Amino acid sequence: MKKQLTHAYALFLLTGTLMMVFLLIRIVFYLYNHSFFGMVSLPEAVNIMLCGFRMDLSSIIYVNALFILLYSLPFPFRYHHTYRKMLFILFIITNGIAVFINVADIFYYPFNTKHLTVEVFSLLSDFARLMPEFLTGYWYAVVLFSVLLFCMGLLYRWADAKNNPPAVFHYLKQTLIFLVIAALSFCGARGSLGRKPLLPIAASKAVGFTKAPLATNAVFTLMFSVNKPPLKELSYFHPDSLATIFPLEKKYERKTERLNVVMIILESFSAEFCGFLNSFPGYTPFMDSLARHSIVYPNMYADGERSIKGLSAVLAGLPNLMEEEIITSQYQTNCLPGIGYFLKQMGYHTSFFHGGINGTMNFDVFTRAAGFDHYFGKNEYGNDKDYDGAWGITDEEFFLFAARQINSFPEPFCTAIFSLSSHHPFFIPEKHRNRFPEGPEPIHKSIRYADYALRQFFNAAASAPWFSHTLFVITADHSFPTQSPANSFYASIAGQHRIPLLLFQQGIPPATDSVMVQQHDLLPSVLDYLGYPHQIKSFGNSIFSASGKRYAYFAIHSTCYVFDNRFLLVFQPETNTSCLYRYPEDPALKEDVSRQLPGIRQEMERYIKAALQTHNSVIIHNRLCP
Structure with missing residues (x-):
């Protein structure tokens, strides 16, 4: 049976190689952008690594889905020299793109304080024109990418060398191994054994939203933003009460x-x-x-x-x-x-x-x-x-x-x-x-x-x-x-x-x-x-x-922030949860004071919910026209 598993062992080594590459990129990401996150304590680092492990594994399996399928097909032609050469090219191209995205994200993050999402595709024409400037201005990014790509190529050769054909090819055993690999890949891609798959927002729950970018990666956020569903019609409030909380129609007498x-x-x-x-x-x-x-x-x-x-x-x-x-x-x-x-x-x-x-x-x-x-x-x-x-x-x-x-x-x-x-x-x-x-x-x-x-x-x-x-x-x-x-x-x-x-x-x-x-x-x-x-x-x-109490608000990666001069509320629409901070004294947002100040939390949460419900309804139904 052991000789029937050589390809599964090689696949395990290749996955481990990619996990190490993603981990190294995460470390470089933190070192380059450390001023946005401050010091990371040991418990935080452990949580970041554990959550990051799941998100990296999910990203790697999604990126390599075709490669995993072709590498583990239960047929002896997978050992043919030409076929293995084709798999090597596929591995380098797909993972080269993934590593390029993650490396570019290291240096993109300071400009937008968030990971890459599908909106980057709207800049493709500008990106192509600015590529020479990027290559000279961020030559160290090119060096990092090149070194990682070269190492992946070497490690692929090393891991694939373990994939020796068995003396006798057992179709039944190979089919069972194929099904086990498929099942494990499915679970790894979902990142969860529960009913819901792993989502980028899980990083906020695991490590807190201020450190969440350290736990996820650009490939993961990009994948989940590509097929982003349309806006949801929300129903936090009855339409009549909504208009009093967040009035849309204005008329001025000046x-x-x-x-x-x-x-x-x-x-x-x-x-x-x-x-x-x-x-x-x-x-x-x-x-x-x-x-x-x-x-x-x-x-x-x-x-x-x-x-x-x-x-x-x-x-x-x-x-x-x-x-x-x-x-x-x-x-x-x-x-x-x-x-x-x-x-x-x-x-x-x-x-x-x-x-x-x-x-x-x-x-x-x-x-x-x-x-x-x-x-x-x-x-x-x-x-x-x-x-x-x-x-x-x-x-x-x-x-x-x-x-x-x-x-x-x-x-x-x-x-x-x-x-x-x-x-x-x-x-x-x-x-x-x-x-x-x-x-x-x-x-x-x-x-x-x-x-x-x-x-x-x-x-x-x-x-x-x-x-x-x-x-x-x-x-x-x-x-x-x-x-x-x-x-x-x-x-x-x-x-x-x-x-x-x-x-x-x-x-x-x-x-x-x-x-x-x-x-x-x-x-x-x-x-x-x-x-x-x-x-x-x-x-x-x-x-x-005059318009009553005024707040500033915006959303980043599906997390809403609403604040005045004293307090900042972080609201997660997906889970309907919120945290409250005295951000002028606590800029790192470490101490949630929502239990001490439930009235302020409720008032600010009420406002952002009204803003979200109004926004989604207006955009979905095209109601801005006079």
């Missing part, structure tokens, strides 16, 4: 002059980088000076971690409660009335500027859906001399181009400008290489450059006749969590989403408003400020109108 609007969305501008929002020096001298003549909102938070989610929140008021972006989801044909749509009803000319290659991240498609009739990108700029070689036109030149174009627009107009240069690889034009000092992080120098470009835009716009009667809204698409946060607050989940918000209008009394605000509040806020006369449907609330 009477004002018909101002122009310029919305400036700054790439990766964390609040941590802005001196005017902190007690320590920043990298934004112009914004610091502008803040002294603006209304400043220090409690402004991003809805998502990626540009397209930030854009959909700022321009269309969409909160981040879906795993993927709505523009690439099955709901992409929904009516998405944005600021452009509403202001066109008031006779506004609408335009959107982004110096990136036309089509990048579907910005052109989305902004058109949000009511912006005119799109200005790299093609419209028309001069590759100012192309950064990666994303598009450098900020200074493109901002000045936008200022010139705006001068030709009929008034009133609504224009949105999205910056670019503070995106990796943080390109600085040659003429400015020595103008801006380096900071502790590579992004800091490009933040200084983007701030300088913003200054040039305002210098150019200040002499234009439209400047004096224009509302400028300046914010960011998302934050950029740093490896070494300036203080403990920026290490928290809330701090990692904090971004700047300035409202500037010539002659406006400067002020600081501590109201809780998110990107999806900007649509109703701008419409309220401009005196939009009609009723709207909006997830957000105007910062100029």
